[in-house]
Amino acid sequence: METKFWQVSAVNPDLNIIKKAATIIREGGLVAFPTETVYGLGADGFNPEAVKNIFVAKGRPNDNPLIIHIAEDKEIFRLARQADKDPRVSQLISRFWPGPLTLVLAKQKTVPDEVTAGLDTVAIRMPQHPVALALIKACGAPLAAPSANRSGYPSPTTGQHVYADLGGRIEAILESGPTGVGVESTVLDLSTDAPVILRPGGVTREALVTVLGNVYLDPGLSDPRQTPKAPGMKYKHYSPHAEVILVQGARARVAAKIKELTFQYSAQGKKVGLLLTRETWSNLGAGTESLPAFYRRDLGSAWRLEEIAQVIYSELRNCDLHGVEVILTETYQTEGIGAALMNRLLKSAGQQVIKA
Ligand code: TXA
Ligand code: MG
16 A cells, blocks of 8 residues: 655644544554654554554564553543542643553453453553644544554654555554654553553653652563563564664773774674764764774763653664664663663663673
């Protein structure tokens, strides 16, 4: 099929285009759209056939449930039977919605099994992007939407990324430029007494703690012997075609190790890409130009991890576009957004870290 590619203002979306996109979704088609985190691939959440097509288009494993996206608070009651009885829900949504927080709650029977992969819980979020909100409202139905990438590849942060992955496989793409957060929403499980982060993301654990007191991290995120509770977290993920190598240690040692590895891989005939912080570049000092690297990027300062999170997926994709075979990059503090950034980088590196 031919995929329509429609440019839409992120600030003031053209309602004619939104209506055309909504018609496609109401007729059972798939439309990719921007959110504040990454681009999503939307289908009518109450149309099981359309939802099934999401899995086909992405090549997504069938046991991996989808997030339902809503545009009004009250929609949550139609989807989650727990929502009206649990005071944590209203506290969290008044503080963080619209925004990058997904809540996992006991589901209502009406939510199709295709959305939840047969689980008795449902993941729900209200995105903070004018195009996403306008689209959901125009559809008059909640949208089931995973990230709009081919399964396993880094999530898309522009419409062009979506086109590269899903062009010819979906009906339309709404393109509104780069997304703001750059990594996905935080998935928070409230289906048990203790709130557990199943996937770190745009809303930090520190921010959740201010509302909930204790917030736990799913042990399956860091312990390879335990299965993560979010099915999507158990797969190899966020991986470019190039091998990703993470180097960890004190700044000067990291710089020295990166230099050593660049020469080593390039001597093996491999094309090296360097995705480094400003601080590491300045530690490398004079002579960086003579490093035998094929692609090099300053990701920004290690003191501003929000900015690195914004560009990381796009830079992993750029390495592939430039034919890079080995990406050398570094580790970060796991405070704030750093938890999400490191979770994604560790997965894209197959959990391997080289100590400098
Ligand atoms: O920022 C985001 O969350 C983006 C944008 C498009 O909204 N969406 C996104 O969806 O990242 P996806 O499908 O790529 O990731 C959803 C994650 C997966 O790890 C999935 O296993 C988990 O949420 N999930 C969904 N429903 C769940 C449930 N009922 N219980 C546990 N985990 C669930
Ligand atoms: Mg995804």
